[in-house]
Amino acid sequence: MSNRTPITVAHGDGIGPEIMEASLHIIQEAGAAIDIETIEVGEKVYLSGNTAGMEPSAWESLRRTKVFYKAPITTPQGGGYKSLNVTTRKRLGLYANVRPCVAYAPYVDTKHPGMDVVIVRENEEDLYAGIEYQLSPDVMQSLKLISRPGSEKIVRFAFEYARQNGRKKVTCFTKDNIMKMSDGLFHKVFDEIGAQYPEIVQEHWIVDIGAAKLADTPEAFDVLVMPNLYGDVLSDVAAQIAGSVGLAGSANVGTAASMFEAIHGSAPRRAGQNLANPSGLLLGGVMMMVHIGQWEVAERIHNAWLRTLEDGIHTYDIFAEGVSREKVGTKEFAAAVVARLGQKPEKLKAISYAGAQSERLEWVPDPMRVLPAVEVVGVDFYLGSKNQAPQAFGDELQKVQNEGLTLKMIDSRGTIVWPGGMSETFVIDNYRCRFEAGGKPVSHAQIVGLYQMVTAAGYDIVKTESLRTFDGKPGFTLAQGQ
Numbered sequence: 001m002s003n004r005t006p007i008t009v010a011h012g013d014g015i016g017p018e019i020m021e022a023s024l025h026i027i028q029e030a031g032a033a034i035d036i037e038t039i040e041v042g043e044k045v046y047l048s049g050n051t052a053g054m055e056p057s058a059w060e061s062l063r064r065t066k067v068f069y070k071a072p073i074t075t076p077q078g079g080g081y082k083s084l085n086v087t088t089r090k091r092l093g094l095y096a097n098v099r100p101c102v103a104y105a106p107y108v109d110t111k112h113p114g115m116d117v118v119i120v121r122e123n124e125e126d127l128y129a130g131i132e133y134q135l136s137p138d139v140m141q142s143l144k145l146i147s148r149p150g151s152e153k154i155v156r157f158a159f160e161y162a163r164q165n166g167r168k169k170v171t172c173f174t175k176d177n178i179m180k181m182s183d184g185l186f187h188k189v190f191d192e193i194g195a196q197y198p199e200i201v202q203e204h205w206i207v208d209i210g211a212a213k214l215a216d217t218p219e220a221f222d223v224l225v226m227p228n229l230y231g232d233v234l235s236d237v238a239a240q241i242a243g244s245v246g247l248a249g250s251a252n253v254g255t256a257a258s259m260f261e262a263i264h265g266s267a268p269r270r271a272g273q274n275l276a277n278p279s280g281l282l283l284g285g286v287m288m289m290v291h292i293g294q295w296e297v298a299e300r301i302h303n304a305w306l307r308t309l310e311d312g313i314h315t316y317d318i319f320a321e322g323v324s325r326e327k328v329g330t331k332e333f334a335a336a337v338v339a340r341l342g343q344k345p346e347k348l349k350a351i352s353y354a355g356a357q358s359e360r361l362e363w364v365p366d367p368m369r370v371l372p373a374v375e376v377v378g379v380d381f382y383l384g385s386k387n388q389a390p391q392a393f394g395d396e397l398q399k400v401q402n403e404g405l406t407l408k409m410i411d412s413r414g415t416i417v418w419p420g421g422m423s424e425t426f427v428i429d430n431y432r433c434r435f436e437a438g439g440k441p442v443s444h445a446q447i448v449g450l451y452q453m454v455t456a457a458g459y460d461i462v463k464t465e466s467l468r469t470f471d472g473k474p475g476f477t478l479a480q481g482q
């Protein structure tokens with residue numbers, strides 16, 4: 001049996017093929033023991049009519065090798081094309097997206113010379129579930145899903161990452177002052193799991209002020225863990241302020257497979273000109289070599305790359321007069337790294353991956369967990385507004401009742417408009433109408449009966465949500481002003 005590791009490689013679109021060629025050249029010259037299976041994904045596959053951007057044979061390769069080295073790809077705009085990146089992450093269960101953002105001052109210009117943060121982004125849920133509905137001619141809805149298993153997996157990953165990499169602090173960003181239930185769960189899980197890592201400093205910031213602090217004083221942070229959307233946005237910001245989006249690599253880690261890439265996209269305007277910086281993809285490749293246990297190779301590449309930066313050999317995106325020595329293209333940059341394999345940086349800190357392990361944490365449900373008692377206590381119907389003002393709409397709808405299920409309130413975009421609405425509140429063409437039975441449990445038959453009565457009275461029920469309590473605590477929020 002060969003001791004070489006099979007990996008699946010996609011060369012991508014735009015600048016993808018150039019930076020992948022450069023990165024693979026360096027990785028192979030560094031002595032990587034890998035067998036490459038090349039797959040075609042992305043723009044060409046999309047435009048051939050495959051809306052997922054990936055053929056079944058490509059999935060087979062990924063499921064066989066379980067290691068995916070992927071150059072950026074272009075998702076064509078419109079036409080119902082699904083993002084291949086999001087699909088791959090979710091279908092293969094790549095729940096942790098690890099994005100180190102490091103400053104290389106004074107060799108790469110940055111306002112934050114001491115910056116060295118790792119963003120651990122949740123990768124499978126949140127608004128990236130992509131579950132969206134059109135409720136009316138005027139209203140679109142996107143579901144934000146945050147689960148306990150999803151939060152536990154990513155938060156534990158962040159703490160384990162910190163522990164294994166000698167990091168001192170883990171900071172969580174959420175917006176749980178507004179999204180008390182979804183972001184609130186993420187924050188709660190952070191506190192629960194954090195208690196098992198007493199040696200690591202822990203803090204939580206509301207994402208808006210946390211993002212401002214990160215952009216202003218990134219030195220204040222170490223490892224950051226956050227839900228998907230915040231992590232997506234802030235890892236680009238962090239990479240850019242560290243020096244360039246072209247410098248950051250990323251690992252998408254799951255228990256069954258992993259994917260390694262640059263954080264940036266396919267930069268189509270730079271394609272085909274031997275201009276692009278291959279560093280982000282190369283550092284993604286370094287993370288891959290650590291992941292497959294070839295840490296000596298990872299170390300050799302990383303240190304040669306640091307030495308290249310230090311020697312002032314820079315692509316256009318990080319080139320600065322007075323700091324850089326030579327402006328080079330993609331190929332020349334790769335050749336400069338290859339020429340330095342075996343060397344270490346002299347001023348920047350050399351990297352050591354000796355004994356590095358990659359995290360492959362299985363999520364196991366807590367066997368002691370007692371599930372809460374669930375009761376249904378009402379229903380929310382989303383109704384078309386019939387172009388009626390809220391007061392008249394509510395007064396009329398109130399007449400429809402079924403066995404104690406009565407209209408409790410109506411809101412528009414989460415703000416109460418009946419009873420006692422304010423004339424200043426702007427309303428849209430869709431109302432959420434809440435029926436409850438005075439806090440008492442209700443049966444599905446009661447709700448179905450009410451459903452029929454509401455439609456029989458001429459209302460258009462667009463969407464239904466049942467209202468539940470969990471151990472007596474409401475599993476739904478009140479409307480603003482309720």
Ligand code: NAD
Nearest residue numbers: 071072073074075085246263264265266267268276277317
């Ligand atoms: P982008 O990251 O491709 O480019 C933004 C700008 O950053 C470029 O114009 C360029 O100036 C600079 N840049 C990016 N990478 C660079 C590099 N390696 N070297 C030098 N400069 C670099 O973002 P975009 O323009 O918003 O997206 C272009 C396409 O990429 C879109 O189709 C998008 O869907 C796709 N995309 C793919 C991925 C991925 O495959 N993981 C990620 C993000 C975007």
